[in-house]
Amino acid sequence: MYISGAVMANELGLPDIGLTTLTEVAQRGGQISRMTDLPTLIDGDTGFGEPMNVARTIQVLEDAGVSGVHLEDQVNPKRCGHLDGKDVVDTKTAVNRIRAAVQARRDPDFVIMARTDIRGVEGLQASLDRAKALQDAGADAIFAEAMADLGEFEAMRAAVQVPILANMTEFGKSDLFTVQQLQDVGVNMVIFPVSLQRIAMGAIERGLDVLAATGTLVSEVPSMQTRARLYELVDYAAYGEFDADVFTFDLRNNRS
Template identity: 35%
Template sequence: MTISLPSDATRGARVRAMLAKREAVAVPGTHDALGAMLIEAAGFEAVYMSGYCVAASRGKPDIGLISATEMIAQAGQVATAVKIPVIADADTGYGDVSNIAETVRALERAGVAAMHLEDQMSPKRCGAMTGKALVDDAEMAGRLRAALQARTSPDFLVIGRTDAVTLHGLEEAIRRLRKMAELGVDAVMVPSLSSLDECRAVAEAVNIPVIHTVAETIRPLHPQSELAKTGLGMALYPITLIQGIVGWQRSLLAHLKAEGSTAAMTPDMAPLAQITDMLGASRYAAFERRVMSGE
């Protein structure tokens, strides 16, 4: 499906258009601005700021240890670094409905295009961890209503997420997603789907776009072309980059320790000059020359 957008379309409008195509648009996750820049340079249409990855980058597990202040500041750095839209993980909203409203407004000001709120009890856990528990319908509804009423623009998307699949099964997850859709959220997100049939069942069960999360090393992988046929609106790859980073850095460090040199690994390294250029050093230098010359 092709959707035309005006050249000045907001970032949120662009996310909405991606979801509306129902083609499982692939969106990789990152924890920082550099990762977002790499995602943009690779040609992806959006960036996902993963709570798991932000926690990991601070040497912590994804168990609700990262504060709203930290997450919002990080989201602002990511959004400033790229021109493509940023979708942010907002966990359970970092408090009661007033806290959730403040989180929404702060993420909007930071330049984020969309955020998702989950139905876990606080403190939350990564969806792949044990020890999770879900709030009841009333509390989840309150969270989402707070987010929807707090946003200042309808172009800031509010996404409802349920972690019900691993705890209570697909049927309960679908029931919760339908409740979220009734509240008026822009899309719903459901981790832990394993098969294409499950993806299709969820996509067909609600009348708003569904976001799937891909988790390499945890669940079966399906090509994006196959995911697109299920009717999903988006496929997030939240931990792809950080798994790759950890795996490659381990190999590099083990090689350095064993061989006393990184010479054999340099073909896989990005040249320093290339990274410096990507970070905009030449742009800053040109600005400084113009200022100092009085141009």
């Protein structure tokens, strides 16, 4: 399960340019991880500072209960990976971030993924070289951002031995390949990072337009999540049963 940095920023009414704090990210990551038995991978941006800050980031996220994090090689403050005008740090700085993360890790099962945004700045070969350096620094997986086509994903697969991740974000630099297409060229993981937020926010805006135009949302009810389904998702009945088991005393004969 992927926890998007863009979505976390947008939920706070902020653009995805590195304005969220480690505290905010860890809190949201913990809330989501608590509600699923699936592994959770969280966006750690640039690690919230220099190598010592990166080390603390890893341990705070471990404590929050997430399963892994990806750290990128952009200059802080960062930009969305599919926007122009990005800057990346030099290889030494990028490698030091990953080394610090690996050294700080206490749980050997906690995944440290290295993201590189250098493809959009210096081209494919630079991306391949950077990925190899990040792998050698101890990264468990590589997130190569903004690959142009399937051939570039295939080249990345050939360049490193660790798993690689593809980002299928809408309105970005990459075409929206299918999971099968990506799997066929050796991609191990695919994320759809902002898709559900875009679907939800599109529905919200359309609903508000209907409400403003008609004064009612009756026409939108068939497309809404039902109350019963919401209660099922949050396990409402189990909370009620727990409450009933705990508060079993009777105060009717208690003296006033």
